[in-house]
Amino acid sequence: MTTAIVFCESYFLHEQAPTHPERRERLQYTWDQLLEEGLLRDPRIRLVHPYPAPPEAVGAVHEGSYLDFLERASLKGGVIDGDTNVPPGLLHRALLAAGGAMAAADEVLAGSVTNAFAMVRPPGHHAGIRGGGGFCYLNNVAIMTRYLQRKGMERVLILDWDAHHGNGTEEIFYQDPSVLFISIHQSPLYPGTGHLSSMGTGAGKGYTVNLPVPPGSSDEVYYYLMESVIVPLAHRFHPDVIAVSAGQDNHFTDPLTSLALTASGYAGLMARAVALAGDLCGGRLIAVLEGGYSVEAALPYTNLGMIAAMAGMDFSGIREPAAYLWMYEEASDPGALQEVRQKVAVLKEQLHSKWGAF
Amino acid sequence: MLTGIDIGGTNTDIAVLGEEFIAHKIPHGVSLSQILKHHKVSGRVGVSTSQPLNMLVTGTGLRVLLITIPGPGLAPQGVAVGGCIDHRGELVEDLEMHQVHEAISSGNPEAIAVCGKFSVRNPVLEDAVAETARKYVSPDRVATSHPIGFLDFPARCAMVKANASILRTVLGITQEVRQVSPGFLYFKGDGGLAQPTVIHGNPGLLLNSSPAAVALGVRYLTGISEGLIIDIGGTTTDLVPLSGGSPLMKTLIIEGRDTLVPSVASTSLPYGGDSVIVGNSLIPKRQGNARAFSGDLPTLTDALNLAGHRIGDSARSSVPAGTSAMQVIDWYVDTLVAMIQTIDPEMLIGTGFLSPFLIPRIASRSGVPCIVPEHASSANALGVAVSRVSLSLAVHADSEKKRMTVNGQVYPYPGKAGPDLIEWAVDETRALATAAGASPADVRDVELVSFSTYDVVRGGVRHERITDLVVQIPPGITSEAP
Numbered sequence: 001m002t003t004a005i006v007f008c009e010s011y012f013l014h015e016q017a018p019t020h021p022e023r024r025e026r027l028q029y030t031w032d033q034l035l036e037e038g039l040l041r042d043p044r045i046r047l048v049h050p051y052p053a054p055p056e057a058v059g060a061v062h063e064g065s066y067l068d069f070l071e072r073a074s075l076k077g078g079v080i081d082g083d084t085n086v087p088p089g090l091l092h093r094a095l096l097a098a099g100g101a102m103a104a105a106d107e108v109l110a111g112s113v114t115n116a117f118a119m120v121r122p123p124g125h126h127a128g129i130r131g132g133g134g135f136c137y138l139n140n141v142a143i144m145t146r147y148l149q150r151k152g153m154e155r156v157l158i159l160d161w162d163a164h165h166g167n168g169t170e171e172i173f174y175q176d177p178s179v180l181f182i183s184i185h186q187s188p189l190y191p192g193t194g195h196l197s198s199m200g201t202g203a204g205k206g207y208t209v210n211l212p213v214p215p216g217s218s219d220e221v222y223y224y225l226m227e228s229v230i231v232p233l234a235h236r237f238h239p240d241v242i243a244v245s246a247g248q249d250n251h252f253t254d255p256l257t258s259l260a261l262t263a264s265g266y267a268g269l270m271a272r273a274v275a276l277a278g279d280l281c282g283g284r285l286i287a288v289l290e291g292g293y294s295v296e297a298a299l300p301y302t303n304l305g306m307i308a309a310m311a312g313m314d315f316s317g318i319r320e321p322a323a324y325l326w327m328y329e330e331a332s333d334p335g336a337l338q339e340v341r342q343k344v345a346v347l348k349e350q351l352h353s354k355w356g357a358f
Numbered sequence: 359m360l361t362g363i364d365i366g367g368t369n370t371d372i373a374v375l376g377e378e379f380i381a382h383k384i385p386h387g388v389s390l391s392q393i394l395k396h397h398k399v400s401g402r403v404g405v406s407t408s409q410p411l412n413m414l415v416t417g418t419g420l421r422v423l424l425i426t427i428p429g430p431g432l433a434p435q436g437v438a439v440g441g442c443i444d445h446r447g448e449l450v451e452d453l454e455m456h457q458v459h460e461a462i463s464s465g466n467p468e469a470i471a472v473c474g475k476f477s478v479r480n481p482v483l484e485d486a487v488a489e490t491a492r493k494y495v496s497p498d499r500v501a502t503s504h505p506i507g508f509l510d511f512p513a514r515c516a517m518v519k520a521n522a523s524i525l526r527t528v529l530g531i532t533q534e535v536r537q538v539s540p541g542f543l544y545f546k547g548d549g550g551l552a553q554p555t556v557i558h559g560n561p562g563l564l565l566n567s568s569p570a571a572v573a574l575g576v577r578y579l580t581g582i583s584e585g586l587i588i589d590i591g592g593t594t595t596d597l598v599p600l601s602g603g604s605p606l607m608k609t610l611i612i613e614g615r616d617t618l619v620p621s622v623a624s625t626s627l628p629y630g631g632d633s634v635i636v637g638n639s640l641i642p643k644r645q646g647n648a649r650a651f652s653g654d655l656p657t658l659t660d661a662l663n664l665a666g667h668r669i670g671d672s673a674r675s676s677v678p679a680g681t682s683a684m685q686v687i688d689w690y691v692d693t694l695v696a697m698i699q700t701i702d703p704e705m706l707i708g709t710g711f712l713s714p715f716l717i718p719r720i721a722s723r724s725g726v727p728c729i730v731p732e733h734a735s736s737a738n739a740l741g742v743a744v745s746r747v748s749l750s751l752a753v754h755a756d757s758e759k760k761r762m763t764v765n766g767q768v769y770p771y772p773g774k775a776g777p778d779l780i781e782w783a784v785d786e787t788r789a790l791a792t793a794a795g796a797s798p799a800d801v802r803d804v805e806l807v808s809f810s811t812y813d814v815v816r817g818g819v820r821h822e823r824i825t826d827l828v829v830q831i832p833p834g835i836t837s838e839a840p
């Protein structure tokens with residue numbers, strides 16, 4: 001298997017404010033780790049440079065009036081919400097992130113790689129049709145999804161495992177049966193959406209699947225959801241390509257969330273998604289980075305684990321250094337799995353009319 | 359006065375450039391200290407010794423144990439022991455020293471190479487392993503990877519293994535040359551000169567330096583900027599393309615593994631003047647000198663004598679019964695021409711002792727114009743003589759940890775961060791180059807190769823800064839060259 005990594009040094013440069021959690025350090029230590037591992041020289045890896053997303057690709061997702069606002073605010077600065085401002089020069093950097101996801105799609109469509117990881121900033125999954133928020137401006141994964149569809153990939157499965165609900169992505173595809181959107185996210189947590197009962201509307205009913213999980217959920221919860229919900233639904237939906245909103249703020253050291261996924265869990269989760277893509281759609285899978293704020297203890301290892309799993313490398317040695325393990329004991333809650341099992345039982349009943357028994 | 363000494367596989371060449379140009383060629387078998395006694399060297403002395411080292415890396419079968427401290431990450435190479443330095447240079451897992459003892463006891467190595475992940479940010483674990491290793495094998499058989507100085511653990515693994523196998527030889531050469539020239543400099547594979555103390559940390563920098571030497575020598579002798587150098591030696595013939603006045607750079611590959619160390623690009627044909635004749639062709643093997651230089655077996659050099667040249671003691675030359683000397687020469691020329699055609703150069707520049715006898719023939723067969731410059735047989739040693747001190751400093755400074763490493767070595771933290779650190783690094787580069795003997799004109803231009811700096815934020819507060827930068831004085835011809 002070969003894996004494209006879309007990255008360029010411009011992805012370091014976006015900055016809302018020097019102390020904002022969504023800052024350069026998020027990728028800097030990961031980049032150091034990838035360099036030290038010699039990963040970018042591995043024949044299974046291809047480094048790809050992004051391009052700015054063209055207006056028609058962005059316009060296929062976001063309303064013109066919002067894009068006009070971003071353009072204006074990018075000149076002198078502006079504010080979207082309490083966590084998200086528009087620093088001068090933002091639009092170009094946001095377009096480069098969306099274009100990074102498109103560049104990842106290009107590689108997979110051309111067959112030059114099996115799968116691809118767009119290691120982009122700023123993230124996108126909270127950006128909806130008419131506005132941004134939650135550190136997001138343009139919905140990278142949605143822009144890429146529409147682009148893939150224009151290129152002939154009719155059915156797209158979006159798997160969003162960022163710790164926060166991908167409310168922007170949900171809104172964009174809520175009525176659309178060509179996109180199956182599945183989100184695993186901590187509840188309660190920002191943005192407060194993503195209830196089990198939100199399942200899409202109109203023709204899109206049953207094509208939005210929300211899997212809220214309680215604080216303390218660890219690897220076993222994610223593996224369970226993969227096995228009991230995501231894999232069977234994916235087999236019924238039969239996508240042409242799988243897109244992953246690969247947030248990494250569910251790590252047990254993340255300062256903004258209360259989940260307990262490990263680096264090994266990320267690799268394992270991605271390995272399952274890669275296997276699923278292999279079974280259903282010729283291995284076509286594109287991961288797009290979303291959140292993740294544990295810059296030192298998590299991101300170098302979670303990003304490495306994801307890439308290793310995508311490229312079919314041995315990831316058995318990927319884990320957090322011992323100095324951080326005490327935090328796992330505090331973050332994880334073994335009771336979370338039982339709670340999630342009960343929710344899944346309810347969900348299966350609700351989805352029965354659309355997807356049958358699974 | 360500039361002196362270049364090129365210790366080759368078959369000869370040692372000396373070039374002295376002062377009021378006039380003097381060149382000596384000393385055959386194999388004469389020890390370095392004898393040579394240095396007889397040929398008084400003076401002025402700035404540069405020494406290149408790539409070929410004997412190249413052979414050590416590929417040929418000796420020395421049992422080198424690679425001990426790695428991989429920490430969390432991709433599947434490790436070598437024998438892995440527990441312990442971890444992270445991307446910030448923090449010790450985040452203690453060293454499992456008992457595993458080091460076990461690895462060495464069960465491996466029974468002759469040399470030990472140590473490579474820890476992120477050792478260039480903090481060498482403490484590598485140093486601890488090396489200290490233990492020196493209790494099992496001689497200190498000149500132990501090498502650590504942090505002086506290699508850049509991030510890329512697999513590349514450092516490849517380089518440090520080579521370093522462990524050649525360190526003893528390099529230390530020996532240093533000792534011999536220092537007796538007559540205490541301030542001598544080594545000539546590196548990238549074409550620059552460096553102090554022995556730098557080389558002892560990373561002796562692999564000396565590997566594959568012939569192409570760099572010949573490229574500098576040719577540039578100095580001819581000023582030609584576009585063409586293909588054909589350097590005919592005793593055991594090999596090396597093709598070195600020149601473009602825009604400089605050789606092409608690539609990275610040094612050791613036993614199929616990329617070390618990422620800059621090195622001049624060349625293609626090598628395993629035949630030269632000492633290659634043994636079998637039938638009407640050559641075998642890629644040297645078994646002593648040509649008969650014309652008191653060897654036993656007939657070689658390409660002897661074939662040239664039978665074709666009418668007068669090289670060495672030409673009366674001794676002969677070829678085996680049934681062999682046509684002309685056909686041997688044609689076979690060599692045709693083999694070379696086939697390679698030249700794939701490169702399609704504008705011009706051929708011949709160097710090496712046999713080039714006057716072979717290059718015109720190669721030129722007419724390939725249809726490419728050629729020159730053989732005066733002093734062509736000393737181009738390598740001359741290239742070493744006219745080279746200049748080159749060095750690069752890769753600085754990583756972490757103002758929160760109050761820690762700085764320069765080329766993987768711990769430096770006292772200078773209390774500077776961000777752009778202020780550039781000025782410090784430029785001054786330090788100049789000071790180091792000057793201490794190595796570089797002239798003021800050669801240290802005038804220090805290039806900033808890369809620079810990045812960013813805030814470290816913890817708990818929503820801007821704590822400190824991390825700064826990475828690389829400055830260098832690139833290789834080239836010294837302003838002192840007449």
Ligand SMILES: [Zn+2]
Nearest residue numbers: 162164249291
């Ligand atoms: Zn998030």
